[in-house]
Amino acid sequence: MAELATARHRSSASSASRRLIGRWVAETATAWSLAGPAVALMWLLLLGPAAAVVLLSFTDWSFGQPTMSWIGLGNFREMVADQLFRTSFLNTLVYVAFTMPLSVLLGLGAALLIESGTSGRGFYRTVFFLPVTATLLPMAFVFQFAYFHPTVGIINQTLSAFGLPTRDWLRDPDTALLALGVIGIWQSVGLNMVLFLAGLKGIPKDLYDAAALDGADGAWERFRRVTWPMLGPATLFVLTVTAIKSFQVFDTVIALTQGGPGNATNVLLFQMYQEGFSFLRSAYASALTCVFLLFVLVLTLLQVVLVDRKTHYG
């Protein structure tokens, strides 16, 4: 009798576990059939190629060549000795150092001013955001002609109206990169403004009341004691996003300067484009891509680490 009961019990247990296993197999099969195509494409078009870029950077392959050989760090050694790479790398850093602080500060200023009153909020937000939706390439030509043109451009017309010396902004090696930076700032301020507006919305109102009780009721005191510390993580985030975007400067270079005059606007992605798709030196272009990727990764990690620290102790 007891034996029978255990047997029955065992069989029902095993059928239950069989049912469980069956469900597990079914759910796994369903999940993979749903996620599989996306996972395959992700490897084919993004992760695989990113890994391939790293591998290619250790070879000497040129596009269309029948053979390729492993040359270790050869491309990177060439890069260090390459005067053009040093120039383009430095230009990229100068471009970022010029556009990032201005774009972030102007975005912050716009957000603070918009939030400080009630009238016209929606209007200003819309207008400041408009350039974010613009197609940069045609807009670059607008700047080239309407702003930087040596005779009919607004800038030189204004300068000569005041009797000041004029320049050919885009053909002068001292100003060409900064002129491109102005276009970059114009396009990115609106996005930073919106990100800061979101950050400002997240600051609890009673913090200002508490600060007022402590005697901080001037606009500057309120900003220094409440707004700025509370905006810390948002600011780091905006800085990172803007730096990464600035690192990718490309369209305006192709449109207006082609890297010139005399490589004054040759930037990292422009050099990568030329090596990879004009000179077809795929391996060297891959090595340049690796440098670009490394910078973006370092910036992102830096932001994650800093935000982490801020939120722990702040």
Add this chain to the structure above:
Amino acid sequence: MRTSIAAALFRHLILATGAVLMVLPFVLMVSISLKTEGEIYHPQFSLLPTSPDGIENYVAAFAMQPLWRYLLNGVLVCVGIFLAQALFALPCAYALAKLRWPGRNLTMAFVLLGLLIPPQVPAVPVYIMLWKFGLLDSYAALILPSAISVFGIFLMRQFFRTVPDDLISAARMDGLSEVAIVWRIMLPTAIPGLIAFGILSVVGHWNDFFWPLIAIQTPELATPALGVMFFVTAEAGTNFGRLMAAATVVNAPLVIAFLIAQRWFIDGLTMSSMK
């Protein structure tokens, strides 16, 4: 009271100056596009054209280059890319958000890794791949490389996680297949997210210049941003009136759409940096 009025005036003064600086390029673009060659280079600048002849620039721009074709290409490429992204991302996002399966955490880790990679990084290998399959210089070359968006997967997963499990269990009881659950139960809950993602995707690819420049040789396949380049290289000494007319035409669809649906645009475009 007086100081607050002064402060309000100061606020509007600064913001209005900024606003003028932001819209001025658009205003100048349209202004130049409506001027004749003579007016454009006239030493005395005027915002409004003095004669209606400048409208010729638009006629000439459409006659000089297949501008309609560029716009159509832009629409085809943007729609194609978005449909592919949604088709692949939504089922994957559902599996990541609501199903338990071996490989889920690893897949999620790879999605997060993918978020770190800027779009220019895969360019060289993807170019080689398209060349191997003879797909360069085609619509496929424009659409395929963007067919998957890890950001789309990530975003949709966030939306799907908020859907109650009971809803899914009930749908299963009713005999719905998992595929039907994705499209008939999950998708409707994530429409706002999908619209925002759609705007991000469409704006990004309409404005993209890097990839079309690499992938396309035939002018007839150019997207709007690439097409504008042909107004510069087509002849020595660019005709800026026509170039500005083309620039206006290329910018108009998104700018108008933005003005109609600002909220959606701002949400969609700021999300890209939230990843």
